[in-house]
Each structure stands twice: as structure tokens, then as C-alpha cells.
Amino acid sequence: MSQEEETKAVVALIKANRDQAQVGIDTLINKNAVAIFYPYVRALVSGITNASNEYPALILPTINVSQILGEHSTDLETSD
Secondary structure: OOOOOOOOOOOOOOOOOOOOOOOOHHHHHHHHHHHHHHHHHHHHHHHHHHHOOOOOOOOOOOOOHHHHHHHHHHHHHHHO
16 A cells, blocks of 8 residues: 655634734744644644554654744854
8 A cells, every 4th residue: 555645734823913022023923823833733743643543643842942943043044
């Protein structure tokens, strides 16, 4: 039996009324939203893959989102 590759997406709708903390909308969306959303994606992936009973569950690691996004933005700045 051949395995077919499929792509799935999880979408989050983010509503920002005001930037009360004045940290910047980009920061709120690009960093904070990822930090809030990641545990839900992690649990979803683990639950779905665990329910298959054919393969072991895929457990995504816990991560420090701020650190990873900071490293990623530094990498992008140095590659320009």
C-alpha cells in the first residue's frame, strides 16, 4: 500500500481591538499569538495521531516560542 502525502492546516482567528499595552500589533500577532496557539496545535496533533492506533502518537516538543522566534528573526536579518 502506498502512502499519500496530505497537507492539513489549522487556522486561528485573532481579534485585536486595541493595543492597550502598547507593545505593537505585529508583536502581539507574530509572537504572542504563536505562543498562545502552539499548545493547542501540539495537543491536537498528539490526539489525532494517537487515535490512529496504527502508528505511535506524534508528540511535538514544548518550546520557548520567544526564543525560537527571536533566533529566526536574527537569522533573517543576517541573511539580508
